[in-house]
Amino acid sequence: MAKIKGAVTVNKERCKGCNLCVVACPTDTLSLQPLEVNDRGYHFAYMSNPDACIGCCSCALVCPDACIEVYRVKLD
Amino acid sequence: MELQDIIRPENKVYAAPELLDQVHMHYCPGCSHGVIHKLVAEVIAELGITERAVGVSPVGCAVFAYNYIDCDWIEAAHGRAPAVATAASRLWPENVVFTYQGDGDMSAIGTAETIHAANRGENIVMIFVNNAIYGMTGGQMAPTTLLGQKTATSPYGRRVDLNGYPLEITNLLKELDGTCYVTRQSVHTPANVRKTKAALKKAFQNAMEKKGTSVVEVVSTCNSGWKMSPEKANEWMAQHMFEKYPLGDLKLS
Ligand SMILES: Cc1ncc(C[n+]2csc(CCOP(=O)(O)OP(=O)(O)O)c2C)c(N)n1
Ligand code: SF4
Ligand code: SF4
Ligand code: SF4
Ligand SMILES: [Mg+2]
Secondary structure, three states: OOEEEEEEEEOOOOOOOOOHHHHHOOOOOEEEOOOOOOOOOOOOEEEOOHHHOOOOOHHHHHOOOOOEEEEEEEEO | OOHHHHOOHHHEEEOOOOOEOOOOOOOOOOOHHHHHHHHHHHHHHHOOOOOOEEEEEOOOHHHHHHHOEOOEEEEOOOOOHHHHHHHHHHHOOOOEEEEEEEHHHHHHHOHHHHHHHHHHOOOEEEEEEEOOOEOOOOOEOOOOOOEOOOEOOEOOOEOHHHHOOOOOHHHHHHHOOOEEEEEEEEOOOHHHHHHHHHHHHHHHHHHHOOOOEEEEEEEOOOHHHHOOOHHHHHHHHHHHHHHHOOOEEEEEO
16 A cells, blocks of 8 residues: 655744644644744744654644645655 | 655645735734635635635734735725625626625624625625634624623623624525525634635635625634634634534525
């Protein structure tokens, strides 16, 4: 069976650290940066567990600031 | 497989909508308005009506919607968006006209414009962002505020003897002969975001086909006004708002 592997990018300057993508992700791929902040002072989201991502787009769909791009590949 | 092998243009399955300007949006972190903006931008582009779409933005937090979605816009006085949309749609019928309004705008100061535009069956889309509060002005009670809900002007909770009942304006609009499609959606989960997008698409198609007025209510959060985290606000909405404002289609014709 083909396996799906995903990855996301977060536009870190656009991110407001609302945490909604973290909550929506079914695989616990995402977290907010615990210490680092962007230019506006927000703890932006990032892939803390990139191996888990399945490219389902849940995070991107709920992001109010359109920060997230999603990539997906099928592995044979 | 390395990340750089996955993050390649040919593997991209989701990107920010092209019609959404890459400027910073002024909304509070986690505000539903941002999600709804994305969907409006996607639907306009997918229907190929970028050059014909005219939005009418409200007074409320979404007043600057014209800075974020790259189509034509008119900014209306508070509550008057349906009247302005009537003109934009009648005077140039090629236009696909939509209003984008909050609950204060649409169901308080603009109640008359809302009801009469829908009753005339104007060929417009009315996008109704119901967050049960006046977000922009600091969280005052709106007609849609739930009984018991605490706001700046109902600090001990809304009381029926003092403030009356929450107004389900969408249910009123459903009864009018001028409306062809009335639906209530939300954007708090990925599945609901997808449903809201489909509802918006249907509504814009109705306007293109001159079928009458379509109303898409999006039950929303105002986490700042509600004084909750975005995550808690979504939970509170699902627990309390959906009981009074149940999701689903109210009218399909
Ligand atoms: C004629 C007039 N009356 C009152 C106001 C003050 N005012 C600005 S926004 C607003 C209500 C906004 O609430 P809503 O429409 O629910 O939008 P939200 O900010 O919650 O998205 C009010 C009463 C105004 N700007 N103009
Ligand atoms: S695409 Fe899906 S699995 Fe990957 S981070 Fe987003 S929500 Fe999580
Ligand atoms: S949902 Fe968007 S704005 Fe919110 S934390 Fe995630 S990437 Fe940032
Ligand atoms: S005040 Fe409420 S409605 Fe306005 S931007 Fe903030 S969260 Fe959104
Ligand atoms: Mg409101």
